Amino acid sequence: MSKACCPGSFDPMTQGHLDIFRRAARLFDELIITVVVNPNKQGMFTTDERIALIEENVADLPGVTVEQWTGLLVDYARERDVACIVKGLRNSTDFDYELPMAGMNQHLTGVETAFLTTSPQYSYVSSSLVKEVFKLGGDVSALVPANVQAALDAKAGR
Template sequence: MTGAVCPGSFDPLTRGHLFVIEQCAQRFSELVVTVVVNPAKQGMFTIDERVELIEQCTAHLPGVRVDRWEGLLVDYLARNDYSTIVKGLRSSVDFEYEVPMAQMNRDLAGIETFFLLTEPQWAHVSSSLVKEVAKLGGDVAPFLPEPVYSAVAAKVGR
C-alpha cells in the first residue's frame, strides 16, 4: 500500500493511539502521524511537546514520521500528495462522530478514510479522560507509553 496520514490532537498520546499507529505502520509504506492544531483548544502539552513525545514513542517504527498541521486536513493531504486518512475507533460513538467527517473529506477532495478498531483493553481510554484522572491524582501509567506518562506526571506535579 501507499502512504497514509493518521491525524489527531494526541494531547496526550495514549496506548490506544500507539496501537493504531503500530497497526497502520505495518499496512502502509509510509505513515505520517499528524498533530492537528486546534487554536480554540488549550492543551496540556504544546504542539512541539506532542510532536517530540510521538517521535519518541514511534522511533521503533520504520516508515513513521510526525508532522503538524493547522487548517483543513484535506489541504494537508493535498499539499503532501496523500489520499488516505487512517483513524482509530474505540466504539460506536467514535464511529458516529467520524463517519460524517470521512464523507465530507471524500466529497471535498476524494480522500478515503480507513477505520481501525483499537484493542478492547483501550476502548475506554481517551486523552481527555487520562488528563482528568491525572489532574485528580489517579494513576494513568497503564494507559500511556512510558515517555508520555513521565511527561504527564511532570505536568501535574508528580
C-alpha cells in the same frame, strides 16, 4: 507507494493511539502522524511537546514521521499527496462522529478514510479521560507510554 496520515490532537498520546500507529504502519508504506493544531484550544502539552513524545514512541517504525498541521485536514492530505486518512474507532459513538467527516473529506478531495477498531484493552481510553483521571490524582501509567507518564508527572510537579 501507499501514503496515509493519522490525525489527532494526541494531548496526551495514549497506549490506544500507539496501538493504532503501529497497526497502521504495517498497512502503508508511509504513515504521517499528523498533530492537528486547533488555535482555539489550550492543550496540556504544547504541539512541540506532543510531537517529541510521539516521535520517541514511533522511532522504531520504518516509514513513520510526525508533523503538525493547522487547518483543514483535506488540505494537508492534498499537499502531502496522502491517499488515506487513518482513524481509530473505540465504539459506535466514535463511528457516528467520524463517518460524516470521512464522507466530506472524500467529497472534497477524493481522499479515503480507513477505520481501525481499537484493540479491546484500549476501548475505554481517551486523552480527555486520561487527563481528567491524572488531574484528580489517579494512576494512568498503564494507559500511556512511559515517556508520556514522565511528562505528565513533570507538568504536575510530581
